[in-house]
Amino acid sequence: MSTAFPPGTAPVKAQYVVSLQNQTLPDDDAAEGNTNHVSLIRVTEEDGDDDSKAPTQGEKPRMSGAQRKKLARDEKKKRRGQNKGRRFQKMREELDLCWKVAAGETCEFGSECRFTHNVGEYLSAKPRDVKFPAVSELSTEPPFVIPGDAGAVANQVAETQSSLDPTTMCTVHSETGKCRHGFKCRFLGAHVEAVGNGFSDELSLIVDGEKAAHAAVSATELNFVDPDVRKQLRTRKYPRPVSDAYLKEIQQSPDTKDEEILETPEEAGAGFEALTSRDIGMSQTDTPDTPMRFVEKKRLHWSGKTYLAPLTTVGNLPFRRLCISLGADITCGEMGLATSFLAGSKEEWSLVRRHPSEGIFGVQLAGNKPSTLVPAAEAIARECGQNVDFVDLNCGCPIDLVFKSGSGSALLDAPGKLGKILTGMNRALGEVPVTIKLRAGVKDGRNTAHKLMPRIASEWGVGCMTLHGRTRQQRYQKLADWDYIKECVAAVRAKEADSNLPPIPIFGGGDAFSSQDYWEKVEYSGVDGVMVARGALIKPWIFTEIKERREWDISSKERLELIRRFAEYGLSHFGTDTAGLNTTRRYLCEALSFQYRYVPIGLLEYLPSKINDRPPAYRGRDELETLLASPDSRDWVKISEVFLGPAPEAWTFVPKHRSNAYESQG
Numbered sequence: 001m002s003t004a005f006p007p008g009t010a011p012v013k014a015q016y017v018v019s020l021q022n023q024t025l026p027d028d029d030a031a032e033g034n035t036n037h038v039s040l041i042r043v044t045e046e047d048g049d050d051d052s053k054a055p056t057q058g059e060k061p062r063m064s065g066a067q068r069k070k071l072a073r074d075e076k077k078k079r080r081g082q083n084k085g086r087r088f089q090k091m092r093e094e095l096d097l098c099w100k101v102a103a104g105e106t107c108e109f110g111s112e113c114r115f116t117h118n119v120g121e122y123l124s125a126k127p128r129d130v131k132f133p134a135v136s137e138l139s140t141e142p143p144f145v146i147p148g149d150a151g152a153v154a155n156q157v158a159e160t161q162s163s164l165d166p167t168t169m170c171t172v173h174s175e176t177g178k179c180r181h182g183f184k185c186r187f188l189g190a191h192v193e194a195v196g197n198g199f200s201d202e203l204s205l206i207v208d209g210e211k212a213a214h215a216a217v218s219a220t221e222l223n224f225v226d227p228d229v230r231k232q233l234r235t236r237k238y239p240r241p242v243s244d245a246y247l248k249e250i251q252q253s254p255d256t257k258d259e260e261i262l263e264t265p266e267e268a269g270a271g272f273e274a275l276t277s278r279d280i281g282m283s284q285t286d287t288p289d290t291p292m293r294f295v296e297k298k299r300l301h302w303s304g305k306t307y308l309a310p311l312t313t314v315g316n317l318p319f320r321r322l323c324i325s326l327g328a329d330i331t332c333g334e335m336g337l338a339t340s341f342l343a344g345s346k347e348e349w350s351l352v353r354r355h356p357s358e359g360i361f362g363v364q365l366a367g368n369k370p371s372t373l374v375p376a377a378e379a380i381a382r383e384c385g386q387n388v389d390f391v392d393l394n395c396g397c398p399i400d401l402v403f404k405s406g407s408g409s410a411l412l413d414a415p416g417k418l419g420k421i422l423t424g425m426n427r428a429l430g431e432v433p434v435t436i437k438l439r440a441g442v443k444d445g446r447n448t449a450h451k452l453m454p455r456i457a458s459e460w461g462v463g464c465m466t467l468h469g470r471t472r473q474q475r476y477q478k479l480a481d482w483d484y485i486k487e488c489v490a491a492v493r494a495k496e497a498d499s500n501l502p503p504i505p506i507f508g509g510g511d512a513f514s515s516q517d518y519w520e521k522v523e524y525s526g527v528d529g530v531m532v533a534r535g536a537l538i539k540p541w542i543f544t545e546i547k548e549r550r551e552w553d554i555s556s557k558e559r560l561e562l563i564r565r566f567a568e569y570g571l572s573h574f575g576t577d578t579a580g581l582n583t584t585r586r587y588l589c590e591a592l593s594f595q596y597r598y599v600p601i602g603l604l605e606y607l608p609s610k611i612n613d614r615p616p617a618y619r620g621r622d623e624l625e626t627l628l629a630s631p632d633s634r635d636w637v638k639i640s641e642v643f644l645g646p647a648p649e650a651w652t653f654v655p656k657h658r659s660n661a662y663e664s665q666g
């Protein structure tokens with residue numbers, strides 16, 4: 001059978017093949033590298049909070065302006081596969097209603113308020129409500145929604161020229177009993193009632209008190225950080241006693257010349273043994289200035305659990321929530337820069353937000369030295385310690401600007417400095433464990449993880465290690481090296497046995513794409529689990545497959561239901577007003593820019609499917625399945641319109657990477 005297909009081709013059955021020309025392989029390196037808050041070149045965000053976008057102070061202490069420009073030029077060259085200058089504007093309404101009045105409250109600014117307080121006037125200018133379809137209304141044929149009986153009522157409302165559609169549903173209101181956007185909600189018809197004789201008269205917002213009380217406990221997102229805290233950080237008034245004591249300690253150590261500029265492994269490693277041990281992370285010696293309590297770290301019992309990888313931009317809260325609903329056990333937020341946390345950046349602090357369904361949740365930090373990473377960890381522990389189960393240190397990020405500043409995968413070549421960072425973070429985090437995510441090494445053919453991992457396990461006290469089996473240099477087209485992952489696991493276990501230490505969980509990472517593939521990787525390499533990244537982006541239901549040890553021939557309708565679920569979670573997180581709705585649309589399109597790559601396994605001659613296999617052009621088993629396979633970004637926008645209504649004229653979606661031959665929508 002397999003001989004019929006050239007290597008690297010997804011074996012699509014002949015009856016579904018439209019053209020034998022394979023689709024181009026999407027550029028995952030570009031997708032990983034094109035980050036919102038990391039890249040210094042591309043600066044765009046909806047949230048309008050610019051403070052995290054400026055080149056981060058302190059990360060590149062010895063880089064001149066000219067050097068930085070050269071770096072940016074080099075970076076640009078490298079990012080040929082990316083769409084540069086993606087801009088996503090926050091969509092606003094022409095006549096904007098005061099959010100207090102919108103929520104049925106009184107605005108303390110009264111007539112001084114710069115937003116309108118006239119609900120009637122606002123509603124007559126407001127675009128028509130969006131119809132959010134129920135699961136039962138979804139269909140596999142265009143327009144992919146069955147109108148249902150509700151249409152008649154909708155027409156009646158249209159006759160009153162009202163923006164309201166009483167047949168729609170507001171998923172936030174149905175889940176939580178109230179909608180914080182009130183009159184500004186684009187699904188308002190679902191939670192407003194007329195007081196008087198018609199919709200255009202007096203309107204009042206409906207609140208289901210009992211549901212709201214229940215939701216306050218079970219459905220409220222966690223880790224909102226007060227703007228005052230961010231201000232304190234920005235103005236350097238935020239207390240950081242543990243970090244200050246630790247940094248003083250390492251600075252005063254005769255073996256540490258200048259911690260800020262330690263670069264080479266030799267310099268970094270010199271004389272550090274006295275300070276570092278696995279136990280140091282758990283119990284520390286007191287310093288005269290700051291008495292330290294003995295702190296027992298929470299142990300991570302992660303063996304056998306499924307782990308969704310940290311994913312910049314696409315690993316947002318709604319996506320993580322979707323994966324949880326499909327079987328993911330452990331989730332980690334998108335990589336955040338230590339310096340931006342310390343600068344009080346609103347965008348960076350939003351990365352710690354956690355949904356209550358995220359049972360085991362961590363925050364990932366990137367940085368290049370103890371003086372930023374340790375205080376950032378301390379602030380996270382103080383502000384969110386109760387609701388953060390681990391803090392992960394990024395030692396894998398390959399992006400040039402991150403690497404060249406000494407962060408991400410650059411730390412792989414600076415073990416001494418890495419030890420100081422881990423020891424300090426351990427102290428700063430109290431009982432919250434530190435975990436670490438590494439790559440095999442920096443350069444191809446020069447793997448270092450097998451030496452580094454046993455040291456990390458025995459000397460610096462991490463709660464879990466994840467190894468992505470590629471070097472920094474390696475592209476995604478080449479498969480991860482699971483032989484090497486196996487070698488590293490063995491090296492760690494041998495060291496632990498020698499040192500009489502309990503085994504810590506080790507996760508491997510790279511190319512997991514099916515249940516069979518996942519379990520084979522676990523059994524072969526001896527890891528405690530596989531962290532799943534692109535596999536989850538392309539098919540979020542991979543977690544169900546893994547848990548149930550089966551391959552799921554998911555139907556197009558079921559996939560549409562999951563897209564609906566993502567839209568629901570997006571609206572709940574970003575908001576149901578015009579701005580939130582279009583931010584949801586943007587992140588839905590980001591998600592679809594990976595999901596179109598799923599080739600339904602029912603169309604394949606044989607299994608398992610492989611992550612790097614390219615399909616020929618094919619049609620699905622129904623129109624919806626064909627649409628879901630489209631690499632055209634305009635089709636992703638079309639799919640978003642099923643749930644979020646027509647995209648505004650001014651709204652465009654430019655995909656992250658040029659994976660297809662089509663123009664962007666716009």
Ligand SMILES: Cc1cc2nc3c(=O)[nH]c(=O)nc-3n(C[C@H](O)[C@H](O)[C@H](O)COP(=O)(O)O)c2cc1C
Pocket residue numbers: 028031032309310311312313314334335364394396397437468509510511512531532533534535
């Ligand atoms: C779009 C994208 C974003 C990523 N963002 C992060 C990140 O923020 N932090 C991180 O440690 N790794 C990040 N990675 C790397 C993944 O977590 C993972 O290690 C890698 O993709 C290998 O796993 P896979 O073969 O299952 O995709 C990203 C990867 C992709 C494709």
